[in-house]
Amino acid sequence: MHESMILMLPILVPVMTGLLLLCMPAVKNRKVLIGITAAGLIVTAALVFFVLFQEADSFTFFYLTKSLPVYFKIDGIGRIFVTVVTIVWLSGGAFAFEYMKHETDEKRYFGFYLIVYGILVALDFSGNIITFYLFYEMMTLLSMPLVLHTRSREAVMAGLKYMLYSFCGAYMVLYGVYFLFRFSNTLTFTAGGVLNQELIAGREQFLLFVVFLMILGFGVKAGMFPMHGWLPTAHPVAPAPASAVLSGIIVKSGVLGVIRTVYYLFGADFIRGTWVQTTWIWLTLFTVFMGSMLAYREKLLKKRLAYSTVSQVSYILFGLSMLDQTAMTGSLLHVICHAFIKCTLFLCAGAIIYKTGKTRVDELAGIGKEMPALLWCYTIVSLALIGIPPTGGFVSKWYLATGALRTKLPIVSWFGPLVLLVSALLTAGYLLPVTIQGFFPGKAFDYTHLKKKEPNLTMLLPVIVLTVLAVLVGMFPSVVTDYIVNHISGLF
Amino acid sequence: MQPMMMFIVVLIPFLTGIAIPLIPFSKRGHMMAFLEGLVLLNSALVFSLLMHRPEESFAIVKFTGDLTLSFRIDGMSMVFGGLVAALWPLATLYSFEYMKHEKNERIFFMFYTITYGVTLGIAFAEDLVTMYFFYELLTLVTVPLVMHTLTREAILASRKYLYYSLGGAAFGFIGMIFIIVYSNSPDFVLGGSLDLTKIGWRTDILLLVYVLAFLGFGVKAAVCPFNSWLPDAGVAPTPVTALLHAVAVVKAGAFAIIRLTYYCFGVEFLRGTWAQTVVMAIVIFTIVYGCSRAVKETHIKRRLAFSTISNLSYILFGVTIMTPLGMVGALSHMVFHAVMKICSFFCAGAIMYKTGRSYVHQLDGFGRRMPRVFGIFTVSALALMGVPGLCGFISKWNLAAAAVASDNPLAFAGIGALLISALLTAIYMLSIVIRTFFPAKDFDYETIADVEDPNWYMLLPLSIFVAAIIGFGLYSAPIVEFFTKIADGVY
Numbered sequence: 001m002h003e004s005m006i007l008m009l010p011i012l013v014p015v016m017t018g019l020l021l022l023c024m025p026a027v028k029n030r031k032v033l034i035g036i037t038a039a040g041l042i043v044t045a046a047l048v049f050f051v052l053f054q055e056a057d058s059f060t061f062f063y064l065t066k067s068l069p070v071y072f073k074i075d076g077i078g079r080i081f082v083t084v085v086t087i088v089w090l091s092g093g094a095f096a097f098e099y100m101k102h103e104t105d106e107k108r109y110f111g112f113y114l115i116v117y118g119i120l121v122a123l124d125f126s127g128n129i130i131t132f133y134l135f136y137e138m139m140t141l142l143s144m145p146l147v148l149h150t151r152s153r154e155a156v157m158a159g160l161k162y163m164l165y166s167f168c169g170a171y172m173v174l175y176g177v178y179f180l181f182r183f184s185n186t187l188t189f190t191a192g193g194v195l196n197q198e199l200i201a202g203r204e205q206f207l208l209f210v211v212f213l214m215i216l217g218f219g220v221k222a223g224m225f226p227m228h229g230w231l232p233t234a235h236p237v238a239p240a241p242a243s244a245v246l247s248g249i250i251v252k253s254g255v256l257g258v259i260r261t262v263y264y265l266f267g268a269d270f271i272r273g274t275w276v277q278t279t280w281i282w283l284t285l286f287t288v289f290m291g292s293m294l295a296y297r298e299k300l301l302k303k304r305l306a307y308s309t310v311s312q313v314s315y316i317l318f319g320l321s322m323l324d325q326t327a328m329t330g331s332l333l334h335v336i337c338h339a340f341i342k343c344t345l346f347l348c349a350g351a352i353i354y355k356t357g358k359t360r361v362d363e364l365a366g367i368g369k370e371m372p373a374l375l376w377c378y379t380i381v382s383l384a385l386i387g388i389p390p391t392g393g394f395v396s397k398w399y400l401a402t403g404a405l406r407t408k409l410p411i412v413s414w415f416g417p418l419v420l421l422v423s424a425l426l427t428a429g430y431l432l433p434v435t436i437q438g439f440f441p442g443k444a445f446d447y448t449h450l451k452k453k454e455p456n457l458t459m460l461l462p463v464i465v466l467t468v469l470a471v472l473v474g475m476f477p478s479v480v481t482d483y484i485v486n487h488i489s490g491l492f
Numbered sequence: 493m494q495p496m497m498m499f500i501v502v503l504i505p506f507l508t509g510i511a512i513p514l515i516p517f518s519k520r521g522h523m524m525a526f527l528e529g530l531v532l533l534n535s536a537l538v539f540s541l542l543m544h545r546p547e548e549s550f551a552i553v554k555f556t557g558d559l560t561l562s563f564r565i566d567g568m569s570m571v572f573g574g575l576v577a578a579l580w581p582l583a584t585l586y587s588f589e590y591m592k593h594e595k596n597e598r599i600f601f602m603f604y605t606i607t608y609g610v611t612l613g614i615a616f617a618e619d620l621v622t623m624y625f626f627y628e629l630l631t632l633v634t635v636p637l638v639m640h641t642l643t644r645e646a647i648l649a650s651r652k653y654l655y656y657s658l659g660g661a662a663f664g665f666i667g668m669i670f671i672i673v674y675s676n677s678p679d680f681v682l683g684g685s686l687d688l689t690k691i692g693w694r695t696d697i698l699l700l701v702y703v704l705a706f707l708g709f710g711v712k713a714a715v716c717p718f719n720s721w722l723p724d725a726g727v728a729p730t731p732v733t734a735l736l737h738a739v740a741v742v743k744a745g746a747f748a749i750i751r752l753t754y755y756c757f758g759v760e761f762l763r764g765t766w767a768q769t770v771v772m773a774i775v776i777f778t779i780v781y782g783c784s785r786a787v788k789e790t791h792i793k794r795r796l797a798f799s800t801i802s803n804l805s806y807i808l809f810g811v812t813i814m815t816p817l818g819m820v821g822a823l824s825h826m827v828f829h830a831v832m833k834i835c836s837f838f839c840a841g842a843i844m845y846k847t848g849r850s851y852v853h854q855l856d857g858f859g860r861r862m863p864r865v866f867g868i869f870t871v872s873a874l875a876l877m878g879v880p881g882l883c884g885f886i887s888k889w890n891l892a893a894a895a896v897a898s899d900n901p902l903a904f905a906g907i908g909a910l911l912i913s914a915l916l917t918a919i920y921m922l923s924i925v926i927r928t929f930f931p932a933k934d935f936d937y938e939t940i941a942d943v944e945d946p947n948w949y950m951l952l953p954l955s956i957f958v959a960a961i962i963g964f965g966l967y968s969a970p971i972v973e974f975f976t977k978i979a980d981g982v983y
Binding site: 062063064065066068130133134137138141144145148150151152153156159160163164167168171172174175178179181182 | 874877879880881885886889892893895896897907908911912914915918919922923926930931932933935965966967968969972973
């Protein structure tokens with residue numbers, strides 16, 4: 001038994017627990033189900049943090065073929081992502097204990113929920129592109145049951161759409177991997193890239209095409225234009241806690257893929273100043289604006305939040321496309337903030353559905369009187385997403401904008417921050433009406449039929465914890481940014 | 493081992509097959525035991541033959557001069573022969589259960605078993621003449637299998653199958669004549685046996701002959717536009733569709749093309765010529781075409797048949813890369829696709845046998861009633877898509893790696909075709925999986941209360957296949973190494 005084998009535990013434990021839930025015969029007592037799930041989540045989270053502080057940080061699991069090892073390595077980026085995943089996953093899980101009461105097939109839900117957790121940990125620990133790709137595909141397949149959970153026709157169709165878009169992206173990535181295998185020294189993620197300069201001589205243009213394809217491919221998961229179409233369809237139809245983790249976490253694996261591709265396989269210098277960078281920047285900027293605009297026009301709350309995800313994740317991609325250290329710091333910070341914020345927003349939407357059954361924004365007048373604590377959380381994270389100090393969103397956008405200005409790229413270095421600002425205005429425009437109507441429904445509003453509907457603590461606590469975290473990141477950003485800067489300075 | 497053994501293993505299935513309708517078995521069980529016993533024995537003989545293969549060849553008949561029917565085992569024979577010998581006993585076991593609901597099963601088993609011998613004949617053929625002989629024979633002995641149900645549809649399908657195959661073989665024949673005339677010896681030699689001094693100015697003619705022969709043998713490998721017999725032949729009982737039209741017959745086509753390309757014309761002669769471009773373009777088109785048609789089909793067996801068309805062209809894509817690596821890719825997909833496709837076909841057969849339903853939209857909710865069959869079906873679907881960890885990924889990886897290494901722009905496009913096809917595979921396979929495991933919300937499980945998993949005759953082969961899919965997916969190093977040695981001419 002190898003000592004570094006311990007790295008496998010936070011991956012295997014949730015997967016096994018999930019499989020156990022799926023294969024287990026139906027139980028009468030709901031508490032058993034919840035108990036197993038909770039135990040699985042908590043043990044995994046403990047294992048994750050335990051592993052993060054271990055000395056051994058790499059482990060070769062086995063070899064797919066002679067030259068393709070399934071290899072895990074924990075690095076700075078992986079640590080950041082896995083921490084975020086764990087926090088959000090625990091919150092979403094706790095919330096679901098109450099929320100899933102009004103859905104059927106809870107066993108299946110929790111089973112897949114746990115399995116996907118394990119897969120995500122594996123994804124964040126992946127040390128080479130093959131391992132990453134392996135878990136990336138698994139994640140798509142295993143998170144699909146979460147999307148089509150309700151089994152309505154709409155949900156099943158959305159699940160199929162999700163899967164097809166994701167596979168389309170994954171295969172674009174795979175096309176690139178085939179070529180990387182030939183033209184690189186190794187497929188292991190290495191800061192600064194792995195391209196073999198001798199082999200690629202004369203083939204730069206083709207490889208630029210390949211890297212563009214890979215960015216687009218991972219961009220599918222991250223909801224980047226032109227392959228964003230699945231996101232507003234798939235995220236809202238899932239049960240609310242599933243939408244929360246899909247929107248908060250799963251889309252980020254696309255971001256992680258882009259980071260790994262650009263900074264750890266091809267190297268930032270390879271695409272700096274090329275048509276790939278330019279096209280990529282413009283795509284992200286367009287997505288930022290388009291997502292906000294579509295969210296602004298959308299009436300269904302969950303769908304509005306999904307469009308908001310499209311826009312916000314492209315903030316992250318915009319920062320990455322700048323190929324600049326400050327901008328990338330902003331991106332990683334936004335990964336953290338957006339995960340907390342978007343998860344909270346979806347959980348709020350879920351709590352509202354659970355308690356009142358209301359799904360449309362214009363139905364929510366007076367909701368603040370009925371569930372004040374919830375709406376306060378909603379408001380605070382909304383402000384954070386808009387980017388108002390002292391919340392996390394402000395700091396991340398600050399870094400994104402200054403990073404963009406620092407690059408001195410023609411046009412985009414000032415146009416980019418401008419788009420971000422406009423989008424922030426739109427964000428205020430699509431998030432705050434809920435608050436305003438919720439707390440101030442107007443004179444004509446009939447207050448008499450309002451009832452106290454505050455959700456119970458199981459639902460409220462995850463929301464509050466995430467809200468506090470989103471604010472704390474903004475109040476003490478240096479803790480996080482120092483860590484980030486430490487780990488990414490080698491990439492430039 | 494005695495060289496004679498090569499002839500004996502071909503002969504045993506023949507004799508067994510002929511004996512089945514003649515021996516008056518008192519019980520069905522006796523026939524089953526007799527047949528399975530002999531098939532197993534034969535497979536055991538084949539494997540011991542492959543382990544200790546005789547160096548020299550064995551001539552059965554001498555027609556004139558160079559024209560002989562003779563056997564010799566080289567690396568390629570080992571792959572194809574081993575594949576067939578591994579699958580046949582399992583498929584036979586499966587057929588015992590499946591054929592319960594069909595008539596005239598003795599006739600069926602007769603031809604089914606004879607086909608085993610014929611396929612081994614193709615695998616062990618030492619030269620083009622012998623291969624051609626068994627190739628024609630294969631068409632003839634499988635026609636009754638396609639025709640088996642004797643419905644009008646089946647008769648039409650078998651007629652079509654016959655015409656296509658014979659027509660194709662005729663083109664193969666042209667190739668054979670040219671090889672005999674312009675080569676030093678008609679035997680298969682890795683690297684080709686053409687004599688360039690004899691060819692002289694006739695290079696282009698020979699390239700044309702290669703393309704014709706490729707298409708001719710390609711009929712059995714269902715290359716577009718000669719593919720339409722394959723989905724039609726799906727009217728045959730499922731063991732035939734699964735073993736013959738996903739493995740033995742169609743892979744005999746692919747096998748013949750490998751022989752033609754690598755062992756007769758030789759890749760040195762073909763690589764970089766217009767002939768390579770033409771055949772590769774055809775193959776790439778077929779890859780995408782087959783999958784697109786599969787998406788459209790709603791009959792589950794026809795859908796799988798179109799999937800086979802596409803996957804056979806994966807193999808041929810590897811062949812047309814015309815490098816040793818390409819051959820490795822082709823061989824790995826030949827073996828791995830066999831396992832994956834026979835597995836999914838057997839699942840389809842189990843569904844048809846247990847429930848009589850054969851259209852995709854009739855399968856709602858079956859996943860919960862037939863968990864084993866659909867669990868296995870899901871694995872085979874994922875493998876066909878090329879999910880890492882399953883064997884489909886390995887063979888696609890080898891194909892793509894070969895294509896990248898070949899530096900041929902058309903092959904780069906071919907990788908794109910492979911991936912488009914993988915996406916389409918996801919559509920046509922996973923739409924079945926989702927439907928069966930996640931039926932509509934208001935679905936009433938009472939309506940399919942009588943649906944259940946089949947018995948072990950069917951489940952055992954399925955379990956073995958699924959174990960192979962996962963096993964090869966996780967640990968493929970030895971077998972791929974073996975293929976590499978074959979492509980490098982070590983064996």
